[in-house]
Amino acid sequence: MRDKISSxxxxxxxxxxxxxxxxxxxxxxxFHGDYGPGGGFQxxxxxxxxxxxxxxxxxxxxxETLVPIMINRYLMCIGVLLYxxxxxxxIFLDGMYLDYNVLSSDPSTxxxxxxxxxxxxxxxxxxxxxxxxxxxxxxxGEINE
Amino acid sequence: MNFLLIxxxxxxxxxxxxxxxxxxxxxxxxxxxxxxxxxxxxxxxxNLDAVDVAFTEAAVGSGISTILMVMAAAKLPEGKKNKLxxxxxxxxxxxxxSLILIIIIANxxxxxxxxxxxxxxxxxxxxxESKDFFHIPNVVTNILASYRGFDTLGETIVIFTAGLGxxxxxxxxxxxxxxxxxxxxxxxx
Numbered sequence: 001m002r003d004k005i006s007s008x009x010x011x012x013x014x015x016x017x018x019x020x021x022x023x024x025x026x027x028x029x030x031f032h033g034d035y036g037p038g039g040g041f042q043x044x045x046x047x048x049x050x051x052x053x054x055x056x057x058x059x060x061x062x063x064e065t066l067v068p069i070m071i072n073r074y075l076m077c078i079g080v081l082l083y084x085x086x087x088x089x090x091i092f093l094d095g096m097y098l099d100y101n102v103l104s105s106d107p108s109t110x111x112x113x114x115x116x117x118x119x120x121x122x123x124x125x126x127x128x129x130x131x132x133x134x135x136x137x138x139x140x141g142e143i144n145e
Numbered sequence: 146m147n148f149l150l151i152x153x154x155x156x157x158x159x160x161x162x163x164x165x166x167x168x169x170x171x172x173x174x175x176x177x178x179x180x181x182x183x184x185x186x187x188x189x190x191x192n193l194d195a196v197d198v199a200f201t202e203a204a205v206g207s208g209i210s211t212i213l214m215v216m217a218a219a220k221l222p223e224g225k226k227n228k229l230x231x232x233x234x235x236x237x238x239x240x241x242x243s244l245i246l247i248i249i250i251a252n253x254x255x256x257x258x259x260x261x262x263x264x265x266x267x268x269x270x271x272x273x274e275s276k277d278f279f280h281i282p283n284v285v286t287n288i289l290a291s292y293r294g295f296d297t298l299g300e301t302i303v304i305f306t307a308g309l310g311x312x313x314x315x316x317x318x319x320x321x322x323x324x325x326x327x328x329x330x331x332x333x334x
Binding site: 029033034035036037038039041042045046048049052056073076077079080083084087097098100107108111112114115118119121122125126128129130132133134136137138139140141 | 285
């Protein structure tokens, strides 16, 4: 079934055209989440959708060369650590845990920085977890020889 | 009036989709119909002005989870049909639960009622002060990332843990096999 999909020129051309716009839309949702609907969760899923589309059309092994499994796993942890790290930093700056006011001299700017960093952490974790889920599901039972 | 008409249309579509989910026997079409179901749900959320929730529902519910369900369905053995089971207990259960839900609906506050409990506790403060303080127009983001930052950290950790669990259950086995395979090859050489 997978060979049939990858040999279809329509799908491969369309997915090549769509790949970059999907990621750009994901980044837009990520960083425009302060002003419109969106945020880390949605953006992470959209970015993951681009990579999943790629590995669906061109096969798992090509998807793995695009996002190596180990790097994907490290990024999963980095997202959570980024979120938790913002909290730790605000403790060291004489604030409470996840109190973004102290991140900058102006509390409102501090909130901006904190929210953007935290949303970035959420986005990284969600995107990489979704890619990892897809890879685990798709590669399950592949190597049975 | 428009609001009511759109809502009526969407909810009747939901009912039709549910009926066909119930009726179809093919696994892939059930997955596709479930995707349609969540997409309709997100349209209903847009109609209720909950754009952020609708966005999440469309991306996660009808996007990623449909793909994952398709992948899982493709791994299942084909051609297995469910035996006919006794429907009587489940019908009684369904009727009882829907009766309870209908009784609860009668006691819910009306849609958009300003004196509903959920609009009285902390929401007015958030709506009043958050824009002047954060200079971020999207109150949902303020609540999600700042007022309720700790909860969102918990959610992120939940997603992370779910990913870890799936990796531990599904991938490690194949990876071990891969490395064993490579080791065996090296030993042969």
